[in-house]
Amino acid sequence: MSAAPARLSLFTGTGVELEYMIVDAATLAVRPISDELIRAVTGAYQSDVERGEFCWSNELVLHVIELKTNGPAKSLGHLARGFQAEVNEVNRRLASLGARLMPTAMHPWMDPHAETRLWPHEYSAVYEAYNRIFGCQGHGWSNLQSLHLNLPFANDAEFAALHAAIRALLPILPALAASSPVMDARTTGWLDNRLAVYRTNSAKIPSLTGRVIPEPVFSEADYHREIFQRIYRDIAPHDPDGVLQDEFLNSRGAIARFGRGSIEIRVLDVQECPQADLAITELIVETLRALAAERWQSLECLRSRDTERLETIFLATAKDGEAATIGDPDYLKIFGWQRGASCTATDLWRWIAAELEMRSRLAPDAVCALDLIFERGTLARRILRRLGGDCSRARLQETYGRLCDCLASGQQFKG
Secondary structure: OOOOOOOOOOOOOEEEEEEEEEEOOOOOEEEHHHHHHHHHOOOOOOOOOEEEEEEEOOEOOOOEEEEEOOEEEEOOOOOOHHHHHHHHHHHHHHHHOOOOEEOOOOOOOOOOHHHHHHHOOOOOHHHHHHHHHHOOOOOOHHOOOOEEEEOOOOOOHHHHHHHHHHHHHHHHHHHHHEEOOOOOOEEOOOEEEHHHHHHHOOOOHHOHHHEEEEEEOOOOHHHHHHHHHHHHHHHHOOOOOOOOOHHHHHOEEEEOOOOOEEEEEEEEEEOOOOOHHHHHHHHHHHHHHHHHHOOOOHHHHHHOOOOHHHHHHHHHHHHHHHHHOOOOHHHHHHHOOOOOOOOOOHHHHHHHHHHHHHHHHOOHHHHHHHHHHHHHOOOHHHHHHHHHHOHHHHHHHHHHHHHHHHHOOOOOOOO
């Protein structure tokens, strides 16, 4: 029996996953053909297509395809170009089917109750169990696309440091990444509708998602006792065959994957092109590195952060994005803020970027991408600016068609 592979240490690798919806090339309606895309490449209906450093994977629904690193990447600087090449190849193959990829975290007019088709092949038993318990014909299940980051830890001490840093940073991530301002062909007042519905998609069993911000748990044993055992117990009456008794059942905004030795961050909306996603990723990783190294506050202070207070800030940035006001002085101290008792979320991110000497530490393309976000707002804000209050089908189709063009060309959307 071979030994398990050694775990990676903090910040020695990053797993990146980008989800995109497949839409009709002409109408932009969702097209449930991810299985046909994969079969065209592999000759069979299977869950993954390995392509060297990258991999394509199925998701819960047939109109979504995931592009991801094929294992942890040792560096981030080259990944934007690599992901763009994968996007281009997927689009090339979809073109023969009259389809293309659409970015952003939600389709603006999809009716999930009428248009959802679940993945029917490998691993379908898991998806069927979710559907039976929760009913996956809803926005929080079948109309969402995310950027997931997987960050490693080697032992309990590293897990404690990483989990404390991630809990502290989660509340302001929507202020960088919100990209879902339209749902059901209307604006709702939330810049991040994906997170608004994600919070409640497991309401039947609330322990699965909790407050989205994870509880202050800092060892594997405590995590199993306080989180996993609770959600396994709560799901058991609905899951008699134990199909869902696994770490993936945890639906918090950051989930511990002890089997992999990593924590997966799940609150990030996917952007309009990989360059933007990877710029956000670089800034997040550098900020977490600073937090874990006690740049501004001790780990003990980070570990003591109250979940409910963190949730309050998280909801504010999910709703208002970069314009959200952060009026919690104790929270601002986490990042060494020295300019008063409150600020906007974008002011705080500018401060963090300056503190980390972003312009000298990050790749030039990442700096340019972040500058656009700081100057013009989140992608959600830019989409709203482009719509100008007009959510007619024609205006939505024109705007989201441009977003598809941005993804195809690897260019940011200026609004």
